[in-house]
Amino acid sequence: MASLWIKRYLFTCVFISCVFISLQTREEVLLDMKALGGELGWLTSPSEQGWEIVQTVVNSSLLYTYSVCNVESTDQDNWLRTTFIQRRAAGAARVLVELRFVVRDCSSFGGASLTCKETFNLHVAEADADVGTNFRKSQFRKVATIAPDEITAHGELRVNTETRALGPLSRSGFYLAFQDPGACVALLSVRVYYKTCTATVQSLAIFPETVAGGDSQALTEVTGNCVENAASQEPPRIYCTSDGGWVVPVGQCQCLPGYEAVGESCQACQTGFFKASQSDDKCQPCPKNTVASQPGSRLCPCLDGFFRAPQDLDTQPCSALPSAPRHLEAVTLESVVGKMELSWSPPAETGGRDDLSYGVSCERCDGAACQPCGERVRFDPPAAALQDPRVTVSELEPHLNYTFMVEARSGVSQFSPQRATSSLTTALRYTDPPKVTSMRLDERGSTSLSLSWAVSRRAHPHAAHRYELMFRKKENNSENDVTTYTVLVLEKSSVQISDLVPGTVYVFRVQALSPLGTPGVYSMEHEFETLPEVKDKPDNSMTAIVGASVGISILLITIAAGLLCYRRKNQSTRQDPEDTYFSSSEQLKPLKAYVDPHTYEDPNIAIHKYACEIQASHISKQKVIGAGEFGEVYRGVLKVPGRKETAVAIKTLKPGYTEKQRQEFLSEASIMGQFSHQNIIRLEGVVTKFKHAMIVTEYMENGALDSYLRDHDGEMTSYQLVGMLRGIAAGMKYLAEMSYVHRDLAARNILVNSSQECKVSDFGLSRVLEDDAEGTYTTSGGKIPIRWTAPEAIAYRKFTSASDVWSFGIVMWEVMAFGERPYWDMSNQEVMKAINEGFRLPAPMDCPSAVYQLMLQCWLQDRSKRPRFADIVSLLDKLLRCPESLKTIADFDPRVSIRLPSTSGCDGSPFRSVSEWLESIKMSQYSENFTCAGITTMEQVLQMKNEDIRNVGVRLPGHLKRIAYSILGLKDQTSSLSVFAV
Structure with missing residues (x-):
């Protein structure tokens, strides 16, 4: 009765549960109990009283299940084995077994619950072939014990689903077996499958x-x-x-090249498109100057007459050859014999390329015969691959015709035999020397005359003519009137003649010379008289005595220079190119006295009186080049309608200023606006009607003199440095004549333009400085730059032109020392103490003796004995006119001028390393050179000679001498070295 009840119960279970069966996607089914129906053919053991097949009709279809329910008997071991299941796919090493089953609650059987079980077991056995009915339990291995999640009891249906994985499987197929240990269970469905991607x-x-x-x-x-x-x-x-x-x-x-991705396939590029490489890119239209491509093209070939350079990409357009250069011209440079400049305009057609260059070739023709110029003619820059449409040609001969061929080239020129060439046949042509039209006296003394002259307007504006000056003493006896001429050949239209007789009339005439030496027409004779000799009177004042002593001091310095100059004028008829560093003496003209803008009740009146107002829209800032006391300094451009665009420096007033700060800021413009001299920074104007006030000055390309000198240490000659000093002195002479005292003359306040011309700037020390990085000495009247200031100005605030002369002496030392800091790293108190005790800065390395003697004159304790700026300009002019006077070098003491071991540390200990020593003499850039050369100890340094220093890689003369002098000082070290060493 129990067995029949269970069967009916299970039939109902099957009918209800079948609606939950669903198919899995991406699955390969090996066995499906439901699909096989009554043809299962599974083996049972024992064949009776064990598993049995049950069938029922559901929706006119027969459903088959296996069930067992021997819960009243002990020691149950009922097996149910499937038919042989083939794996089919060799890769199916793992299969899944899905079981759907029902298990009856043991408690529902009353007394049979003691022997009842609620689980059954799953087994598997692998085989290479079907063994039929040969069933042996020993061939199987247990896979899992199947326990229900939910047990059916009291008429409530609880269907369980369990999935177990079998694997790894390696043989052709396998059998499944279900072992019942004494449960009441029904298998509703068994499905075996594996998954695939x-x-x-x-x-x-x-x-x-x-x-x-x-x-x-x-x-x-x-x-x-x-x-x-x-x-x-x-x-x-x-x-x-x-x-x-x-x-x-x-x-x-x-x-691949020629194909592009469309969905999940590669399709050929369409006609007129190409793709050059294997990539994810799309096909591109054929570039300019190419032939329309065929489908699937890797590139588009160039049209006839168009090319690609080897470095061009296949994706770039094709280029044509450039056309010939245009407007080829030749201009003779009259400043130099045998030189002309060729210039031309770029081709009208560049072929669509930006790598255009030019080549220049030359033929020289003497009569009917022509031949290549070869090395006889020089081109600057070299004529092989010119970037700019101009070249200078030198070493030309005036009597020959030259044919110049200029070819335009680009990256595709090599692919065509055609050449884009223009030619020009020319010869050197010099204009006749101009006529001297007037001569004037610029300055005279008892033994000297300063003259200058002008030439006719037809003179070439860029020609640098030479001049032949003839002069003689005018004699009363007419028979001797023309027999004692002195002839000078000059590079400039001015001259200062010395060693003349006081109170004497001299007759002058001058003619211009062409670059080839062809003379022009002599000017009319002009007569000029020297001043009579001034004799001393017995009742001269003390001031006259002091003035005479100053004159004697300067005379001692310049006697040698005068003698050398006189000998040079009589031995040579042509001056060196270095003469460009001095110009004609300034004309003697009355100057307006300087007016302090602070004396105006309303400072704005002074600003608009002395400074031009500029519209803010006319100024364009480009780049910050520095920072001033009141704000940043910019490089910019001033473009006023009707005027040429000008590079300028723009000082700005930082935001948040007070009205007092604004007036102090603009007061510098009120000062600068009163000056007009080539060695004084030029004021372009101010901006006061804009919310941000600005001062606009000329732009000085090389910046502050001290930093410029440090950047070019050892690269300039003494002659060039003295030329710079002459310009500074001329500017200060002009200021002194206007009764203006600068108070802050220092190399940092001198600006240098692209021609190495120096100009005095920074006229702001009349106000109290808020921040001075150079170090100042505070008094009741403001702050003073100690290292550059005269002793009386420090002690008593006695600022005069004489105190500016002291400062100029410090500037001279800075220039000759290439921007070295005066007094090195001494404190301000040490500097003042040393000066009062008579210490003066030693001569810099390679400083001419005459220049150093002038420094010492500027540093005389008694200010009345210091030279005037007019005297300084005169002396520097004489030194420049006679470069031989600069060859005598002042004594140089390395123990004072260069840091030594005894001063390298507070305890006087020697240098610990070569790099420390090099850093102390500011030559640390050579540390790696010494290391690579194996010079790693100071003992090795002391053994070095000049040749050893060169071999290390020190080439600049100034650096070579600095290192050599330092080694000399190290060898001569004593414990009593000056406390003033750096």
């Missing part, structure tokens, strides 16, 4: 269908193939998960 195309790669991994955690690596017309650097790969999904693609296929 379906075939797919990803990133232009084809991957085949793949059996899912045998382990639940394993990924199966699958190698694919690129689609047609695609390739990859490495084979594309992807991973198949145990659940039948694709993950983690590796490697990428790209369409």
Whole structure:
């Protein structure tokens, strides 16, 4: 009765549960109990009283289940074995068994509950072939014990679903077996299957269908193939998960040249399009000057007459050859014999390229015969690959015709035999020397006359003519009137003649000379008289005595220079190119006295009286070049309608200023606006009607003199340095004549333009400085730059032109020392103490003796004995006119001028390393040179000679001498070295 009740119960269970069966996607089914129906043919053991098949009709269809329910008997061991299940796919190493079953609650059987079980077991046995009815339990291994999640009791149906994985499987097929130990269970469905990753195309790669991994955690690596017309650097790969999904693609296929990706395929580029490389890019239209391509083209060929350079990409347009240069001209440079400048305009057609260059060749023709110029003619820059449309040609001969061929070239010129060439045949042509039209006396003394002259307007504006000056003493006896001429050949239209007789009339005439030496027409004779000799009177004042002593001091310095100059004038008829560093003496003209803008009740009146107002829209700032006391300083451009665009420096007033700060800021412009001299910074104007006030000055390309000198240490000659000093002295002479005292003359306040011309700037010390990085001495009247200030100005605030002369002496030392800091690293108190005790800065290395003697004159304690700026300008002019006077070098003491071991540390200990020593003499840039040369100890340094220093890699003369002098000082070190060493 129990068995029949269970069967009926299970029939109802099957009918209800069948609606929950669903199909899985991406699955390959090996066994489906429901689909086989009554043809299962499963074996049972024992054949009776064990598992039995039950059938019922559901919706006119027969459903079959297996059940067993021997709960009243002990020691149950009932087996149910399936038929042979073939794996089919060799890769199906792991299969899934899905069971749907019902288990009856043991408590519902009353007394039989003691022997009842609520679980059954799943077994598997592998085989290579079907063994039929040969069933042996020993061949099976247990897979799992199947326990229900829910137990059916009291008429409530509880269907359980369990899925177990079998694997790894290695043989052709297998059997499943279900062992019942004494439960009341019904198998509603048994389904055996494995999962696959379906075939797919990803990133232009084809991957085949793949059996899912045998382990639940394993990924199966699958190698694919690129689609047609695609390739990859490495084979594309992807991973198949145990659940039948694709993950983690590796490697990428790209369409071949001439093909582009469309969906998951590569299609040929259309007509008129191309693709040059294997990539993900799309096809591009053919570039300019190319032939329309065929489908699937890798590139578009150039049209006839168009080319690509070797460095051009296939994606770039094709280029044509450039046309010939235009407007070829030759201009004779009259400043130099045998030199002309060729210039031309770029070609009208460049062929669409920006790598244009020019080549120049030359033929020289003597009569009918022509031959290449070869090395006889020099081109500057070299004529092989010119970037600019001009070249200077030198070493030309005046009597020959020259034919110049200028060729325009580009990166595609090599592909065509045609040449884009223009030619010009010319010869040197010099204009006749101009006529001297007037001569004037600029300055005279008892033994000297300063003259200058002008030439006719027809003179070439860029010609640098030489002049022949003839002069003689005018004699009363007419027979001797023309017999004692002195002839000078000059490079400039001015001259100062010395060693003349006091109170004597001299007759002058001058003519211009062409670059070839052809003389022009002599000017009219002009007569000029020297001043009579001034004799001393017995009742001269003390001031006259002091003045005479100053004159004697300067005379002692310049006697040698005068003698050398006189000998030079009689031995040579042509001055050196270095004469460009001095100019004619300033004309003697009355100057307006300087007016302090602070004396105006309303400072704005002074600003608008002395400074021009500029519209803010006319100024364009370009770059910050520094920072002033009141704000930043910019490089910019001033463009006023009707005037040429000018580079300027723009001082700005920082935001948040007070009205007092604004007036102090603009007061400097009120000062500068009163000055007009080539060695004084020029004021362009001010901006006061804009919310941000500005001062606009001329732009000085090389910046402050001290930093410029440090950047060019050892690169300039003494002659060039003295030329710079002459310009500064001329500017200060002008200021002194206007009764203006600068108070802050220092190399940092001198600006240098692109021609190495120096100009005095920074006229702001009349106000109290808020921040001075150079170090100042505070008094009741403001702050003073100690290192540059005269002793009386420090002690008593006695600022005069004489105190400016002291400062000029310090500037001279800065210039000759290439921007070295005066008094090195001594404190301000040490500097003042040393000066009062008579210490003066030593001569810099290679400083001419005459220049150093002038420094010492500027540093005389008694200010009345210091030279005037007019005297300084005169002396520097004489030194420049006689460069031989600069060859005598002042004594140089390295123990004072260069840091030595005894002063390298507070305890006087020697240098610990070569790099420390080099840093102390500011030559640390050579540390690596010494190391590479194996000079690593100070003992090795002391053994070095000049040749050893050169071999290390020190080439600049100034640097070579600095290091050599330092080694000399190290050898001569004593414990009593000056405390003033750096």
